[in-house]
Amino acid sequence: xxxxxxxxxxxxxxxxxxxxxxxxxxxxxxxxxxxxxxxxxxxxxxxxxxx
Amino acid sequence: xxxxxxxxxxxxxxxxxxxxxxxxxxxxxxxxxxxxxxxxxxxxxxxxxxxxxxxxxxxxxxxxxxxxxxxxxxxxxxxxxxxxxxxxxxxxxxxxxxxxxxxxxxxxxxxxxxxxxxxxxxxxxxxxxxxxxxxxxxxxxxxxxxx
Numbered sequence: 001x002x003x004x005x006x007x008x009x010x011x012x013x014x015x016x017x018x019x020x021x022x023x024x025x026x027x028x029x030x031x032x033x034x035x036x037x038x039x040x041x042x043x044x045x046x047x048x049x050x051x
Numbered sequence: 052x053x054x055x056x057x058x059x060x061x062x063x064x065x066x067x068x069x070x071x072x073x074x075x076x077x078x079x080x081x082x083x084x085x086x087x088x089x090x091x092x093x094x095x096x097x098x099x100x101x102x103x104x105x106x107x108x109x110x111x112x113x114x115x116x117x118x119x120x121x122x123x124x125x126x127x128x129x130x131x132x133x134x135x136x137x138x139x140x141x142x143x144x145x146x147x148x149x150x151x152x153x154x155x156x157x158x159x160x161x162x163x164x165x166x167x168x169x170x171x172x173x174x175x176x177x178x179x180x181x182x183x184x185x186x187x188x189x190x191x192x193x194x195x196x197x198x
């Protein structure tokens with residue numbers, strides 16, 4: 001199995017780049033997050049299956 | 052899904068992902084972020100372009116880079132990576148506009164048979180949720196990894 005084969009499987013290959021941890025405590029899409037919270041407040045959550 | 056995807060980079064928490072779209076308008080850096088909402092284990096999926104000149108992130112821009120299928124497949128790949136690390140997470144996604152939400156719906160519709168093997172998929176109606184159905188216009192989507 002070569003790299004290309006592996007990449008086509010469901011599980012993606014992710015290269016860890018610690019410089020991206022800079023964004024961990026930042027909200028990059030604040031408007032979208034606010035919209036999500038607002039919409040969820042109105043409609044609530046669906047019933048999801050438990051494991 | 053056995054689709055062509057871009058190479059993904061992420062921080063150690065697997066909540067922020069970066070990849071480079073390479074299409075007819077050149078290279079565009081894309082960022083995907085899973086952000087906690089006001090609800091336990093519920094994360095919002097944010098997705099947009101990084102402006103390399105200003106460093107700002109824009110989720111309203113329409114790139115038209117001719118690679119939307121590959122970009123969508125890459126975003127779905129982040130969903131797998133994120134839910135591998137955070138299996139209990141619910142992920143909420145909506146577009147920055149009606150037309151963008153419609154694009155998401157078309158993308159989900161196209162691959163729904165594959166997606167539903169691994170995720171429960173819900174569509175948000177005006178006042179309720181339902182299991183995702185094709186040809187229904189939803190306000191937003193919510194997915195949960197099947198454990």
